[in-house]
Amino acid sequence: MDMPCYVCSTREVRPGESKSFVLTTTAGNVLEVALYNLDGKFYAISQRCQHKGGPLNKGIVQDNIVTCPWHGWKYSVVDGKSPHEGGDSVNSYETAIVDDKVYVDPNPVHKGKRVSKPHKKYTDVEDAVTNYLRQASADSASRIPSIELRKVRVLGISTTNANDKVAPRPSTSETALQYALDHARTQLAAETVMVRLRQLNIKDCEGYYSKNPKACIFPCSISEMDKDDQMIEIYDRMIVWADIVVVASPIRWGSASSLYYKMVQRLNSVQNQMPTYDNMLIRDKVAAFIITGGQDNIQHVAGEMMSFWTQLGFVLAKFPFVGWSRGWYAEDTENNYDTMKDEARFRKDVARTVRAAVTMSDLLRRNRYDEGLLEKPEFRSSEVT
């Protein structure tokens, strides 16, 4: 049985304040507690949230309930229990004041428990990604070329928001993407899938990364909280299924489409895995881009896209983007689609970009490019001294 540990003087945590402390018990166990002063009474619970370890001393306390600052789980600071019947709880500890000194008994009065489980679609993607990464490492270690024994897979992501229901019209960017996928399938023996973002229910990024990099988890906590969020389908297709991702966007006031940015912000959880957890999710994959319409700014949109997708861990082949626009004075936007679809040079450029991406994908996969990098200690940020 551990003896109560001295924590701090009563003056160190004023009424309404909270602080975290690391205690070492007489048995040598290390304990992280959040200490709260509620109107002169001291309460101690575990500092780490049962969900993903968020710092509970930094949460807002209302009516004795602390809200985790990372994703909003709630606990009573009095007994560590959930305010909801049958919810998750954290350890709570008895406190004592002796001569203006606060002591915490390290033997928990209530033992915290994780009882809730994420919904099935969420855990399915989590498992699929874990298995995929395990397989990628195993392939690399044993040099079993399982990844080469199938057709190359090309995922097309159409980011136009053209409304199919109210006033259907052909989209230049999506038609060009369809050329690309058709070419990959018929000329390069690829398997292809087109995903249209406008047909998916993708929730907005809520900026958990801004609270703390570790609060931006993968799969994204928004998908965990909302089982209707279909960003999970993009994670699955992009990380597990595809070898090549071709993103197509129209130009909207000099930038990519709003749907493109909506998706990109939700991909922060993929990019963040490397700097924060040394976990490289994107392995041996190639990205390419199709940018059409508008009157200007292909290079600007391409620059932004190449910057983001390479930070995700994708590799670019030769001619990684192909663009089509008619210039500043082309106000006859009703002719954009017809002029593009008859433009042989553009089709040729699309085919060239796709062929280069497939060739690069072949090189990467045969050489286990990413697995080779991961074998080098200097590649992992945690190993940089």
Ligand code: FES
């Ligand atoms: S709610 Fe606390 S870490 Fe997610």
